[in-house]
Amino acid sequence: MRRFLFVLLIASVLTPAFGLNAEPMKRPELSALVIPPYKLGQPVNDKGVYTIVNTAGVDAGYIFETFPLAPIPGFSGAPINMLVTLDLETNILDVRLLDHSEPIFKSGIGEAAFHKYFEQYKGRSITTPMVVGAPFDDQGTAPGQVKLHGIARATASVRIAHESLMGAAMSVAREKMQGVRLGPPPVAVETDDVLSWAQLVEQGIVQRFQVTNGQLQEAFAGTIWAESDSQAEAALDALFIDLWIVDISPPAIARAALSQITQSELARLSELFENDELLLVIEAGRHGLVGDGFVPSGAPDLLKLSQGGFPVSVKDADITLVPHADAPAGKGMILRVDRRLGFDPTEDWKLELLAIRESRSIMPQIGEAAFSVTHKTPERFFERPEIVRPTPPWLEALITRKEDLIGLSLFLVGLIAVLALKQNRLAGLRTFTPIRLTVLAGMTGFVGWWGQGQLSIVTPLAVIRAAVDEGSFAFLLYDPFSLLVWIAAIGGFVWWGRGLFCGWLCPFGALQEFAAKIAAPLKLPQVTPSPVWDKRLRKLKYWVLASMVVVVIYDPAQVDVVSEIEPFKTAITVYFDREWWFVAYAVFWLVLSMVLFKGFCRYVCPLGAVMAIGGLLRQRDWIARRVECGSPCQLCRVKCRYGAIQKSGEILYDECFQCLDCVKIHDDDAQCVPLVLAARARDRIEAA
Incomplete structure (x- = not known):
């Protein structure tokens, strides 16, 4: 029977998975889930990424499922699928859990906590490093990091969800938001430069951009607006745009470009808007920088700023502007750009100036032409903060549980050393039974209830599914406590077969043994199957395992349902705090063990079947x-x-x-x- 199971496991890896829906949602379904006031825009690729548009029909961000972009398997072997909405500034507008097969939520602590967890992402930027901590862990994080609270008894599943969400969001940002820097932007710093306006111009720190009336006329040539500007027609060589641009965030540049009064006001503004880059524009031509409807502190209606092909929001600083005496005369304005949106003043950015014309007709029509200039500021005026890289989830899990892992390691090393070196002497002690019961109590209390280290058939099934789907096995690292127990159990295959785990490391097995000990003084009648029936019943666990393998291959969505044959989740993971029928099922096996010694372990447990198959590795x-x-x-x-x-x-x-x-x-x-x-x-x- 074990050889049959071994062949079945190998076949499962070579068999294509059925019932796995990797197709993104159709447009009508997705449209219904877009948060107001936005609406669904156009698809941008074949992986289910769509734009979202605002009430004016202008692109405002992206919406996408995480599964097609970052299909990281959860503990059931199936990815956790979320619907994420991002705005154009990389802020998360909404995260919605769509589908998952995580057993702890499906039929354990319930899904409400999982849904609530995702509320922590709203309003946060994906450019901000985020780490998932333990529940109610209010200890600080590294500077620049944001800590998200995990969920008790499900932190590993939550970390997998976080990794999937961030992986998908970063994928969209890199593909569709090339202008967004995913690291901290450079910050202006004080330097030793002593500069004049003339030196700023000579070194290219100040840039001049000119457009003549003749060039303006060429832009509108052949249109209904070609004869709408008599001033341009009368003086083709005169300047329509005579623009001076300079980044005044660096103090050395500001001193050469601004009067002392404006410098003082600028310093107060910088304290108020510490994340803003400040740009000075002076226009000495006819353009004028803004239209008649411009409102101070708002966005200049005739100016557009972009970087890397990506629009960047710009606003009027609305402060009294008195340029340096050496600066040219003209209409001036200081613009604010939020560096957190990914704006990098040391890289090329583009400023567009719009020329607006109105046709001469009874029903005037508006036309526009755009003139653009590219500018950047030398790197020496800035300092780049050290990039705060988020701790990898597997490492964060190790750090969070280091005390538990140290305790478990000492426990396992001590137990295995005694069993390997002094097994016969241990068994011969008059106090052996109390010692064994103490070890089993430790397994139940510390490893099971406290550490949530009860192994489950769900993990081997998830490994099979990951192999079938050619997915990642990284999910095993998100729960290092259980992984350490798995390592001990698998290592025990070589030396003892299934005995190490089933006899010493299984919390539910320990509970059954305690139930049998309680029954002894009660002198309850014991059920002992005949050798024939005992042999038949022993095969049952292999058939249970075979059935579950078939389910994981052909109907993986039902894995969490069939895994309920294990009472481990009820008795250990959620401390019997579940619906009454789950509790009754777990209690049934404990009561049965009072008359049929460890009946579940011996005859039904699919994990026991896995351990028995692993025992084929036994060398002695x-x-x-x-x-x-x-x-x-x-x-x-x-x-x-x-x-x-x-x-x-x-x-x-x-x-x-x-x-x-x-x-x-x-x-x-x-x-x-x-x-x-x-x-x-x-x-x-x-x-x-």
Whole structure:
């Protein structure tokens, strides 16, 4: 049966998955989920990314599902799919959970907490490093980082969701928002430069841009607005635009471009808007920078700023402007640009000046022409802050749980060392039973209830699904506590087979053993299946596992449903705090163990089947045998409550739970029948 399961597992990896819906939502479905006042725009690629438009029909951001862009498997093996809405400034407008198969939420603590978790993202920029901490963890983070609160007993699932969300959002930002820098922008700093206006012009720090009336006429040539500007027609060589541009955020430049009065006012403005880059524009031609409807402190209606092909919001600083005495005369304005939007003054940026004309007709029509100039400021006037890189989720998980991991490591190392080196001596101690029960209590309390380290069949099924879908196995790193138990269990395959995990490291198995101990003084009648029925029932767990493998291949959405055959989630993960039928099911197995020793472990547990298959890696027969074992002595077989010893005395290691009862008997002169008989023979010889 184990070989059949092994073949099935291999076949599952080679079989294409069915029932996996990787197609993005259709337009009508997606349109209904767009948050007001926005509406769904046009698709921008074949991965389900759409634009969103505002009430004026202008592009305002993007909406997309995370699954097609960042399909990171969760603990069920299926990705967690979210709907994310970003504005053009990389701010998250909305995150909505669409679909997932995380068992802890599906049929554990409920989905309300998962939905509430995503509310933390609203209003945050994806350019700000974010880390997922433990629930209610208010300890500080690194400067520039934002801490998101995880969910108790589900922090690993939440970290996977965060990684998927940020991966998808960054993918959209890189593809569609090339003008957005995903690192901190440079900040103007004080330098030793002593500059004059003439030197600013000579070094290209101040740039002059001119457009003649003749060039303006050429822009409107052949249109209905060609004869709408008599001034331009009368003086073609005169200047329509005579623009001076300079970035005045660097103090050394500001001193050369502004009067002392304006410098003082600018300093106060910089304190108020510390994230703004300040640009001075002086226009000495006819353009005038703004139209008749301009409102101070608003966006100049005749100016547009962009960088990398991406529009950048610009506003009037609305302060009294008195340029330096050496600066040219003209209409001046100081513009504010928010650096947090990705604006980098040291890289080329473009300023467009619009020329507006109105046709001479009964029903005037408005036309426009754009004239653009590219500018940047030397790097020496700026300093780039060190990029705060978010801690990788797997490393954050290690850091968050370092105390628990240290405790678990010491526990596992100590237990494995004793079992590997002093197993027979341990079993022979008169206090062995109390010691074993103490270890099992530690597994239940610390590893199970506190550490949430109860292993589950969900993890092997998720591994199979990831292999089938050619996905990532990184989800295993998001729960380092359970991963450490898995490492110990898998390492135990080589030395003991399934016994290390099933006999010592399984919290629910420990609960069943406690139930059996409670039943002993009550003298409850015990159910012992006949050898024939015991053999039949032992195969049941393999059929359960085979059925679950078929489900994960052909209907993966039902994995969380079929995994409920394990009572682990109810008894360990959520502390019996679930719907009554789940609690009744878990209690049933514990009560049954009072009369049928560890019935779930022996006959039904699919994880036990996995452990038994893993036991094929076992390299030694670690339980000592004598020639008399099985013939004539049957004591160990009779005493073995797991039915792991055959009449011949052979040990069935795939059914052995490493309880060490037979090891104790084997070394006990007062219990082992061959030793007792040998002692009696010696006594007779000595007496003779």
